[in-house]
Structure formats: C-alpha cells, structure tokens
Amino acid sequence: MMELAFPAPAPVTLPVSGSAARFPVARVFCIGRNYRWLPDEPQPSAMPAWFMKPASAVFAASGALPYPADTTDYCHEIELVVAIGHGGKNIAPEDVEARHIWGYAAGLDMTRRDLQQQAKRVGGPWEPAKAFDHSAPCTPIVPAAACGHPRAGALWLAVNGVDRQRADLSGLLWSVPELVAMLSRSVALAPGDLVYTGTPAGVGAVAPGDVVTAGFARIGELTLTVAAPQNAAARATFS
Template sequence: MTAMTDFVFPAPAPATVAVAGSTAVFPVGRVFCIGRNYRWSQDEAMPQEMPAWFMKPANAVVHAHGVLPYPPATGDFCHEIELVVAIGRGGRDIAPAQVEPHHIWGYAAGLDLTRRDLQQQAKRAGGPWEAAKAFDHSAPCTPLVPAAACGHPRQGAVWLTVNGIERQRADVSGLLWPVAELVAMLSRSVTLMPGDLIYTGTPAGVGPLQPGDVVQGGVAGVGQFSMTVGSTRHADSIPMTGDSL
C-alpha cells in the first residue's frame, strides 16, 4: 500500500490567512461566498429563503495588499466588498444561538472579485459560475481578527472606494441574514469545517475596475486594505504560485 507521504510531486503549501497582531496563520479549508445579502433597493423585500451561495478554491485567498492582478478572459472585472467570517469549529445543523460562542474564530474584510461578463453569460445559459468567480487571486482578504479580540460585529461600516471615490457603503447591521443565521443556514446544507471562510455578501454599488485603479475598502473594527489593479498585459502570465496570506 502506498504511504500517504509518497506524493507523485511535492504537495503544494496550504492556503493560509494571517492573524492580525500575531505570527500565527489560519489554515484555509474552503471558501463559501453568499449571494445577495443586502438590500440593493429600498423596496426590496426580506427574503424568505437562504440566498444562493457558491465556492472559490482555497488558493484564491490572497493578501489584500499591493497589486491586484487583472484576470485574463474578461473585460468586466468587478469588485464586491464583504465581511468575512472564519470558522474555528465545524458542525452540521448548527443552532443560530450556538454560532457565535462556539463556531466563529474571527473576522476579516475581503473582496469577492468577479468576471462579470462571464457571470452574465453563465446566467443566460443557465450554467455554473465557476469561470466568473473561482479564478486566481479572486478572494483577497485582510488579516483575521480573532473574535476574542473584536467581539462579534453587529454594526459598523462596510465600504469601498476606487481612486478615492466611494462606490459601496453599508452597515453590517444591514445584512438581510445576520451572520449567526447565515452560518446556521449554511450548516444545514453542508457540514462546516474548521478553516472554512464565509464571504457574507456585498452591498449595492458593485462596479468595474480598470488597470491602475486604487481600490480601498474595509469593515469597521475588523480590517481595511488598499490595492492597485495591475495591467491587463500581464493577465495571461501570472504564475500559479498558490500565494496566500
């Protein structure tokens, strides 16, 4: 029987996220992204069912700092600022009251980046969203702040600017499904595991990014970032390094 260590090539380093104020790192297992979870119009009704969700690979999580590579195969590269939840203890069919005290390890600010033109094509064809959502470097994330240090945010600004002009602003209190309810609902669909990250949805104001744009954003009391969009000339030559936080 082949030993577990007899890999046919060296196993890639695990994806990780830095921990704020520490040399420790958080190992990333899976990345869940939640669809519409803020009102994008004043007359939007409260949903009765959990919003749609999709996944990104763990190595899509990168340090939200420096150059933000412009991805290949798109002409409509869009930003979506989000509160990120890190799961420290897994479970299935978790009760909402148990989520914060027992299952959330910490929080961060992140970007759910999208190739919007590919997403629209997938919607029209009734196809999957992977090409639009699960590309390289598509989930930048700030260092995680342990819940023991920041508590469990129930309010605070969620914001994003491009070249100093505000595009997105909301409040954590505006989540249609608050974090505890959201995590509980997700756990009814899939068994959550330590290391899972949940991007909890984005406010109105998503829009395109161009090479050279300076993108800044954050979640009050959790984290903020500044990144500069790279050139499209290098979009097809970015190495697959698995570079993570």
C-alpha cells in the same frame, strides 16, 4: 509514512492580526447579495444563494490585484468575512458565535461579471465568473476573542478615492449566525472555512491602474492596485 506521487502544495494561509500565527484556509463559501440594493426591497422569504471559490483564490489583500484573463468587466464586491474555527453539521444559529466563529476579516469577492451574466442567461455554472486565481483577497483575520462579534459598523469600498459601496453591517438581510447555520445544513463546515457574507449595492468594474481601498469598521482595511497579470508576479503564490 504516506508516499505522495509529487510534493503536496503549500497550504493557503492568511495573517492573524496581532500575532505571528497564520490562519489555514480550508474552503471559501460566498453568499449572494444579502443587502437591500433598492430602498423598498422587501425582506426575502428564502435564504440567499451561495457558491464556492477554491482556497487558492485567497491571498492577503495588499499590493497588486491582477486583472484576470477572459473578461472585460472585472467587478468588485466588498464583504465581511467570517472565519470558522470549529466545524459542524446542522449547527443551531444560537451556537454559531459562541462555538464556531474564530474571527473576522474584510474581503473582496472579485467577479468576471460578463461571464456571470452569460452563465445566468444559459443556466450555466458560476465557477468561471467567480472561482479564478486571486478572486478572494482578504485582510488579516481578527480573532473574535479580540473584536467580539460585530453586528453593526461601516462596510465600504472606494475606487481612486471615490466611494462606490457603503453600507452598515446591521443592514444584512440574513445575519451571520443564520448564514452559518444555513451552510451547515447543506455541508459539514470545517475549521479554516471562510464565509463571505454578501455585498451591498454599488458593485462596479475596475481597470488596470485603479486603486481600490475598502474595509470594515474595527476589523480591517485594504489597498490594492489593479494590474495586468504579467505586472503582478508578486501575487503568483497563494500563501
């Protein structure tokens, strides 16, 4: 038996819709934008940029969303989340849905926008802006066996009942199979990986007390109340 220097942390997991099972989270890959933010924006010739968040940033999207430290510009980004069930390297796009996707969810890529802008100005890393605690709330994973592989449907987010983001999944500039294939050319994907597939226009800041509602058609909806960290002790655990 392997001897550990101290007890290993509990694995990060998400609920599975319609089941008592839990989905074990490995890594979180996030795709930049991937929707047209302007009506006449052309189809890009290069694949989008991507970055990562730690698994510890993920939590089941309900209840309180702590307002993080070190920012005055805390922004929401609603995204379709793809859950990988079978990993691989150099995956062909035509194999992604049939062999590699386990399920889907809706999630938020929460961002400390002021830190992101600072990083852009000096060419610094995005981790301080993106990879902080509670920055990747996610709805329960819906197995692809139950929902199929969505290619259209409303993706939306509102703050205090006012729409901020609304788009259709058919508006993705790069499709889910293309995104998963792209990632697999750079890093071997593993079971439990989550892929946040990009956000439509309308991202904006939230403040303590704001109620954020969001979701994706037929897959999942969430409601979160933005709270100061000290008022969100219930979110101190990640599983």
